[in-house]
Amino acid sequence: AQSVSQHNHHVILSEAASLELGCNYSYGGTVNLFWYVQYPGQHLQLLLKYFSGDPLVKGIKGFEAEFIKSKFSFNLRKPSVQWSDTAEYFCAVNALIRGKLIFGQGTELSVKP
Amino acid sequence: SAVISQKPSRDICQRGTSLTIQCQVDSQVTMMFWYRQQPGQSLTLIATANQGSEATYESGFVIDKFPISRPNLTFSTLTVSNMSPEDSSIYLCSVTSGGAGETQYFGPGTRLLVL
Numbered sequence: 001a002q003s004v005s006q007h008n009h010h011v012i013l014s015e016a017a018s019l020e021l022g023c024n025y026s027y028g029g030t031v032n033l034f035w036y037v038q039y040p041g042q043h044l045q046l047l048l049k050y051f052s053g054d055p056l057v058k059g060i061k062g063f064e065a066e067f068i069k070s071k072f073s074f075n076l077r078k079p080s081v082q083w084s085d086t087a088e089y090f091c092a093v094n095a096l097i098r099g100k101l102i103f104g105q106g107t108e109l110s111v112k113p
Numbered sequence: 114s115a116v117i118s119q120k121p122s123r124d125i126c127q128r129g130t131s132l133t134i135q136c137q138v139d140s141q142v143t144m145m146f147w148y149r150q151q152p153g154q155s156l157t158l159i160a161t162a163n164q165g166s167e168a169t170y171e172s173g174f175v176i177d178k179f180p181i182s183r184p185n186l187t188f189s190t191l192t193v194s195n196m197s198p199e200d201s202s203i204y205l206c207s208v209t210s211g212g213a214g215e216t217q218y219f220g221p222g223t224r225l226l227v228l
């Protein structure tokens with residue numbers, strides 16, 4: 001069955017540290033890839049997405065993600081985190097043949113000021 | 114992106130009762146979805162709400178427990194029937210203006226506690 005794995009359940013960083021959150025999926029066909037973010041008390045928001053083209057995609061607030069097809073990965077990165085990046089981050093994959101969005105377990109990021 | 118609202122935002126219900134959650138979008142959308150997010154877990158798709166036809170349910174979810182309506186292109190409801198404490202979750206609707214693989218935008222969610 002199709003699945004999405006996020007390696008880190010809780011990440012704690014100090015401000016200005018670099019961030020990389022791992023995401024791997026198990027489907028071998030064509031996929032659309034997403035990262036969503038949920039700030040405390042807010043609803044789920046789209047951070048960035050990859051459909052095709054340049055595998056390095058840039059999103060809002062300085063985030064970027066790289067699609068590596070051979071590794072079935074779509075890791076999220078940010079060179080320097082801020083306290084306001086404290087949130088839960090979800091990786092999601094849509095296997096186009098099924099048209100269903102599958103979410104990873106989520107990674108809670110805590111940034112210490 | 115579309116602006117999505119849900120009612121109620123939260124509720125506390127007694128076991129055995131039912132609750133209907135509304136999802137309203139400020140523009141016409143092609144597809145609407147209902148998700149459940151149980152405490153400490155990720156989002157799980159319950160069903161796809163189809164306009165003018167019955168909803169398409171995912172494995173583990175049935176129409177008798179989670180009846181869904183979608184009378185038009187901007188509105189849908191999800192009912193959680195005969196509730197038990199295990200139904201305590203956040204229920205979210207999402208929409209897309211494109212096909213099934215397109216970006217989904219999420220509502221604020223309904224936080225349900227069943228006693």
